[in-house]
Amino acid sequence: MITIEPLDVERDLDVLHAWVTHPRSVYWMMQGASRADVRDEYDGIVANPHHHAWLGRVDGRPTFLAETYDPAHSPLAGLPEIADGDLGMHVLVAPPVGQPEPGLTTRVFTAVMAHCFADPSVRRVVVEPDVRNAAIRAKNAAAGFVELREVPLEAKTAMLSACTRAAFAAATGADHLTPDLMDRAQRHLVAKALGELTHERLVAPSPVPGEERWRVVAGPSSYAFTARRHLLDHWVVDPGSIERVRDGVPAAPDAQELIAELAPTLGIPDQLLPTYLEEIAATLAAGAWKLRHRRVPVARLVDAGYQEIESAMTEGHPAFVANxxxxxxxxxxxxAYAPETGAPVRLHWVAARRDLSRLSLAADGTEQALYDGELAPEVRGRFARRLQVLGLDPSDYLYLPVHPWQWQHKLAITFAPDVARRDLVHLGEGDDDHHPQQSIRTFFNGSRPERHYVKTALAIQNMGFVRGLSPAYMAATPAINDWVASVVHADDELRGCGFEVLREVAAVGYTGDAFHRTAEPSPYRKMIAALWRESPVPRTPPGEQLTTMAALLHRDADGDALVTAWIKASPVDAATWVRAYLRAYLRPLVHCLHAYDLAFMPHGENLLLRLRDHVPVGAFMKDIGEEVAVMGDLPLPAEVERIRGTFPDDVKALAVHTDVLDGVLRFVAAILDDDGVLPEAEFWAIARATIEEHAADHPELAEAAARYDLLRPEFRHSCLNRLQLRNTLQMVDLTDQAESLIFAGTLANPVAVTP
Structure with missing residues (x-):
């Protein structure tokens, strides 16, 4: 975090003197200044109403000096280029102690410019660097400055330069797309691709003779690297170690080129390869943006709030390469809308004609209670007046929240006839600020955290799907959630583990468009719908910290792991911490499987952990309607029957083997092992003991435990990237997900009972 505050000369004199007299600060022109000289200079600036000095901090540490001044009261006064609304600026970044931090100067420069333009009266920022200072002139140009002319000043020949608001916005809008940041993003993604494609047995690294390195050959290129190997065929490739050679010549690692080179091996259909490469490019762009703008150290997250942690997540799905x-x-x-930017979003609302829409509610819900809880009376009044002004009766409509992007790019264009005939009426923005979650189309209410999450349709292509919502499919969502919640809430074992579900309590969708009259279903039928999910905030006890479980897989830009920091901040040792975590996560999922044949999709983004004193004490499972399955003959209400599936026992067991052990715990185990916190053999022994202890506590479930056989020596290796590579537009059929699975042999089970 970068902060800027007025300079306190007495307090800051020591660092100030060290900075301005350092040999690297030669262009500051105070090389031989004494402490008294520096004090006099900056006392004069502080006393000058037209000149201001600022101390800048990065994560609380003094890091830079900035000055702003009125050019009309400076040596630039009288120059014809100077105009009303100009603000002069100088900036000095502290000389580094040890290795320079990549990108720090650019981040500081951008923050100082934003500080200047925070005053609405400022139209341009003006600078006058020494013409010999090529480095700062290049930095100025990158920020949008235009060099006007050389100007002779008392102690230097200056290059007078100016930057407008528009030029700064245009230049810094893509300030993350630099060679250095893109190289880091490329190396990170290439390392992930090599590791995950090896895990899925799409490539097979061979040892480099005489070296502790591995090599993958991809068409005309070869990639040599070091890697740490873990159980479950998990490879952690060191990004900095990657050396690429193409046609015998060293070349920079490039994720798009790696995929193109491996395309015949990966089995990507020719017509879909460009789409997948576009997703890779977007993943790289996001990676570079996070390196520039989201350098949040894990130390700041150890005690952070739920949404601060949520927006600090930088990896996305741990297994998918194009994520x-x-x-x-x-x-x-x-x-505006990516969760990692942390920008608040005001959802738009439309009125959908009631007889062309459907609202489904939980058993304990009513339409009146839903809208009373989600919309303030003044907002509902505003919406009603909007309809009345158009000669419409508000009672003929349902209110439906939409993503701002969806309104702008889809409803107002693709559904223009529906809007024109007033079957859909745009009501404008709501009053609450919402925060996009990692799933990108689900929003947490930042203004009123006790209000429901809102999940919206969003017709962008992301990770194997267009992210729409089907009104027909969602009609049963509240009933499904009611049934799952009734099972979970009535179970003593699950309550004892602190395991709960967040119900999706209402769903609304519009079906009056032409696309619902066509013979075949299409993504266009999934563009105008939303659902509401319970907030975890009212059910999180005081003194507990709420976090996405994805945080356990998070490393910051410096490579520090949040799970390691939490363990170190807790009052227990690593093994005890892991036991507590697996009691809150693994044990409830095993119990649901054995007791009810009930399976969730328990990846990191779908589960929230509750921590007390930095130790897990419970969990909330979410995203129930689309992801839950009953894989046995348990009686179900008619409206819930959709979630029943029939699968072989070894596929049923993948609800733990693939979704938990391979999909989540292999990453947590590797992080703790690599950080020297807990050897992976001990981690997996604790996981095995968690399953065994559940079996011992529930002899009535012995038959189910034997049938699922979670401790078997090996299990089928279900692969995620293979699904996306096969069809990046729709990687699975949501109505029959098991039939979409792709297997690559078996994996040795890390929790297997050893002979």
Whole structure:
């Protein structure tokens, strides 16, 4: 975090003197100044109403000096280029102690410029660097400055330069797309691709003779690297170690080129390869943006709030290589709506004609209670007046929240006839600020955290799907959630583990469009719908910290792991911490499987952990309606029957083997092992003991435990990237997900009972 405050000369004199007299600060022109000289200079600036000095901090540490001044009261006064609304600026970044931090100067420069333009009266920022200072002139140009002319000043020949608001916005809108940042993003993604494609047995690294390195050959290129190997065929490739050679010549690692080179091996259909490469490019762009703008150290997250942690997540799905595609978003959309930007979003609302729409509610809900809870009386009054002004009766309509992007790019264009005939009426923005979650189309209410999450349809292509919502499919969502919640809430074992579900309590969708009259279903039938999910905030006890479980897989830009920091901040040792975590996560999922044949999709983004004293004490499972399955003959209400599936026992067991052990715990185990916190053999022994202890506590479930056989020596290796590579537009059929699975042999089970 970068902060800027007025300079306190007495307090800051020591660092100030060290900075301005350092040999690297030669262009500050105070090389031989004494402490008294520096004090006099900055006392004079502080006393000058036309000149101001500022101390800048990065994560609380003094890091830079900035000055702003009125050019009309400076040596630039009288120059014909100087105009009303100009603000002069100087900036000095502290000389580094040890290794320079990549990108720091650019981040500081951008923050100082934003500080200047925070005053609405400022139209341009003016600078006058020494003409010999090529480095700062290049930095100025990158920020949008235009060099006007050389100007002779008392102690230097200056290059007078100016930057307008528009030029700064245009230049910094893509300030993350630099060679250095893109190289880091490329190396990170290439390392992930090599590791995950090896895990899925799409490539097979061979040892480099005489070296502790591995090599993958991809068409005309070869990639040599070091890697740490873990159980479950998990490879952690060191990004900095990657050396690429193409046609015998060293070349920079490039994720798009790697995929193109491996395309015949990966089995990507020719017609879909460009789409997948576009998703790779978008993932790289997002990676570079996060390196520039989201350098949040894990130390700040150890005690952070739920939404601060949520927006600090930088990896996305841990297994998918192309996991930040978001095809359809432009750069402005990314900055406005991507969860990692942390920008608040005001949802738009439309009125949908009641007889062309459907609202489904939980058993304990009513339409009146839903809208009373989600919309303030003044907002509902405003919406009603909007309809009445158009000669419409508000009672003929349902209110439906929509993503701002969806209104702008889809409803107002693709559904223009529906809007024109007043079957859909745009009501404008709501009053609450919402925060996009990692799933990108689900929003947390930042203004009123006790209010429901809102999940919206969003017609962008991301990670194997267009992110729409089907009104027909969602009609049963509240009933499904009611049934699952009734099972979970009535179970003593689950209550004892602190395991709960967040119900999706209402769903609304519009079906009056032409696309619902066609013979075949299409993504266009999934563009105008929303659902509401319970907030975890009212059910989180005081003194507990709420976090996405994805945080356990998070490393910051410096490579520090949040799970390691939490363990170190807790009052227990690593093994005890892991036991507590697996009691809150693994044990409830095993119990649901054995007791009810009930399976969730328990990846990191779908589960929230509750921590007390930094130790897990419970969990909330979410995203129930689309992801839950009953894989046995348990009686179900008619309206819930949709979630029943029939699968072989070894596929049923993948609800733990693939979704938990391979999909989540292999990453957590590797992080703790690599950080020297807990050896992976001990981690997996604790996981095995968690399953065994559940079996011992529930002899009545012995038959189910034997049938699922979670401790078997090996299990089928279900692969995620293979699904996306086969069809990046729709990687699975949501109505029959098991039939879409792709297997690559078996994996040795890390929790297997050893002979």
């Amino acid at each position: 930040n595609g978001r095809i359809g978003f432009g750069l402005d959309d990314y900055r």
